[in-house]
Every structure is written in structure tokens, then in C-alpha cells.
Amino acid sequence: MNSDMSRSVTVGHALSPTGQDRTGHHRTEHHPTVDPKSPYDPSLPKRHESLTCLQQGNLAQQFFAARAIDPAAARQVGVRFNGTELIYPNGRRRNLTGQRVKHLQPKGEVLAAWWLRGGDRTPVICEGESDALAALSALNDSPSIAGIRGLPVVALPGCSYPADRLIAELQGHKQAFLIFDADEAGWKASAKMADALGRKGIRPIPVELPEGMDLADWLRSISVEERGDRFANVLVDWQLAAPTIEEIRREHRIEALEAEAEKLKAQRAPEIRRLAATLFGGGA
Numbered sequence: 001m002n003s004d005m006s007r008s009v010t011v012g013h014a015l016s017p018t019g020q021d022r023t024g025h026h027r028t029e030h031h032p033t034v035d036p037k038s039p040y041d042p043s044l045p046k047r048h049e050s051l052t053c054l055q056q057g058n059l060a061q062q063f064f065a066a067r068a069i070d071p072a073a074a075r076q077v078g079v080r081f082n083g084t085e086l087i088y089p090n091g092r093r094r095n096l097t098g099q100r101v102k103h104l105q106p107k108g109e110v111l112a113a114w115w116l117r118g119g120d121r122t123p124v125i126c127e128g129e130s131d132a133l134a135a136l137s138a139l140n141d142s143p144s145i146a147g148i149r150g151l152p153v154v155a156l157p158g159c160s161y162p163a164d165r166l167i168a169e170l171q172g173h174k175q176a177f178l179i180f181d182a183d184e185a186g187w188k189a190s191a192k193m194a195d196a197l198g199r200k201g202i203r204p205i206p207v208e209l210p211e212g213m214d215l216a217d218w219l220r221s222i223s224v225e226e227r228g229d230r231f232a233n234v235l236v237d238w239q240l241a242a243p244t245i246e247e248i249r250r251e252h253r254i255e256a257l258e259a260e261a262e263k264l265k266a267q268r269a270p271e272i273r274r275l276a277a278t279l280f281g282g283g284a
Contacts (some may be wrong), residue, residue, distance in 0.1 A: 011085055018023050023143070040063070051262045052249075055126060056246065058081065058083070059081075059083075059084065059096040059097070060081040060086060060096065060225065061097075061131075063086070063094075063096050064133075066220065067130045067133070067134055067216040067220065068134040068137060068138070068216050068220040068227065069130065069133045069134050069137050069216070069221035070136075070137035070140065070141075071139055073133065073136050073137045074133055075219065077089065077116045077117070077133075077136065078253040078271075079133070081110050084096060084253055085104075085106055086099050086129075087235055088129050088155075089114060089159070090112050090113070090114035090129075090155075091105065091112070092104065092105055092111075092114075092129060092157060093105075094129065094130070103157075105157070109129065109159070109182070111157040111158070112157065113154055113155065113156050113157070113161065113166065113169060114129060114132070114154065114155040114157075115152065115153070115167070115169075116133070116136050116153040116155060116156050117136065117150075117151075117152050117153050118152050119150070119151070119152040120172060121150070121152060122151060122152075122173070122174075122176060122177060122205075122239075123152035123153065123154050123170070123173060123176050123177065124151050124152065124154070124177045124179065125137070125154045125156060125166070125176050125177060125178050125179065125184060126153070126154065126155055126156065126179045126180075126215055127158065127159050127180045127181050127189070127214065127215075128155060128157070128158070128181075128214070129155045129157070130216050131155070131179065131181075131214050131215040131216050132153050132155030132267055133155075133174060133216075134215055134219050135153050135179065135215060135218040135219075135231070136153045136219075137219075137227075138219055138227045138228050138230075139151055139153065139228070139231065139232075140228070141227060141228030142228035142229065142231060142232040143228065143229060143232055146237070148231070148232040148235055153278050154169075159180055159181065159185050159186055159188075159189035159190075160189065163192065163193050163196035163197070164196075166193065166197075167196065167197065167200050167202065170197070170202055173202060174201075174202065174203060174245070175202060175203035175204070175239075175245075176197065176202060176203075176204060176205065176207075177205045177207055177238070177239075178190050178193055178194060178197075178204055178205065178206045178207065179206075179207045179209070179215050180193075180206075181209070181212060181213075181214040182208065182211050182212060182214070183211075183212065190206050191206075194206050198245070198248040198249075198252070199252065201245060202237040202245075203242065203243075203244065203245040203248065204242065205235075205238055205239050205242040206238070206242070207234060208233065208238070219231065
């Protein structure tokens, strides 16, 4: 097991998309019934403010509460608020007024991953900035004995982020947590990204959330006092469950051999049919 973490915390579980654990058995953990999508007040402030800090009672504060984000953590990593939008350090903007278009990207700029916290330890890679901020907030409150506190956190600007770009940014890292939304797009993107990382020698550790939730939804369904512990438990659990890089490489070798066998079978098929025809009366 990677030295980032120890088994000194009680393991918790996040449900897989099927409602089962990775062995196919149904989990027994009860997930709180708190509505994780409780809307914040979309009303505009009385005046537009250019803020370098996040003030109590504004749209940002309401959004942070709804997304399990610690305002202090957001401020520390450079998030700004202009009265109607959050402005992330990577240039992306998150509109908080309830408009249909939530995220805005500066024209002509390529979407970029945002490393909220760097380092050479196992990064926690999230789909979207708000999920990454929620992860950072929970990690800051996680028990230090679990080896979780202080892990790097990365926000991908959507689940379609190119795998080759992420792999280039992960040079020097031996493994990475992948936390995508628990919906069809998120499951497919997580599987694709995990496969790409594994083929480049980076051990993927996908973390499966309850169906229909993203990470901030799930964290908000847990009391503030318990979020750090629960998140640490889930990360440790999924790290222990994930295949090692050696197991992944062995699976890739098996796949390659099976593909080669199918190719040879297809190439020899005409010859086999001619031989069968000769042996069983179909030939001249």
C-alpha cells in the first residue's frame, strides 16, 4: 500500500453506480437523506462588488454552503467573487445567478486543469472546480493519522478533459484518485481515464459515488464535523480495492494476447474452411 495512507482509520464505503460494492455485494451503509441539491438563493446582490475576499451573506457564501466548500479554503487558493460570479485561478468563471450557462471560459484559451494544491503525493482528481474545492475542504479537516491531509487536489474542467494532457501533468506520480460524477457521462469518462493512466504506468484509483451524485453532493449529505473522517475513510477504502499497477499490466498483456489470437484465427479461417471441405467431402 502506498505510504500516503495507513489503515488506521475505520473504512467507510461509497456506493458504486449499481448500488453494490466492487465485489458485487450490496453495501449496508446508510447515506443521509439530506437533500444534496438544496438550492441557494439566486437573487442578485443589491450592488455589484469587486471582491478579492468572500463575504458573509452573498451569493458565493450561499453557493459554498450548498457545495460543502469552506470559504477560507477557497480564498486561500485564489478564488474571487465579483458579485455574480466566482472567478477561478484557471480563468474559468462560475455564474451564480441561476442562468442556464453556468461556466464561462475566456475566448481563445484552452481549457486547463487547475491544481488547487500541488505536491508529489497521490493527487485527488475531481470533475469540476466546485467538487475540487469541496475535496480540498474535506481534506483539510481529515485526520492526519490517515495520511490524507495535505494530498494534492486537481480540478478538471469537465469529464471530457483529454487523457494525454492529464498524463503529462502527472509525470512523477505513481497513482491518482479519480472522482467523477456518478452519472453515465462520469462513469464512461472515469473508465476511459483510468484505462489511459494504467497504460502509461500510473495506477488509477477510481472512487465511486452514490448514483446521481457528484462529490460535493455526497460531502454535503454528511455533517460538517464528520466530513473529513468520512472522506478519508472512502479514499483509503478505494485505494485498497484498486488493482495494483502490476495487475493492470498483466490484464493488458492478456488483452493483447487475446487480440492477437483473434487476429490469427481470422487470418487462418479461409485455410481452415478449405481443409474442412477437403476432409469432409466438400473438396474435389
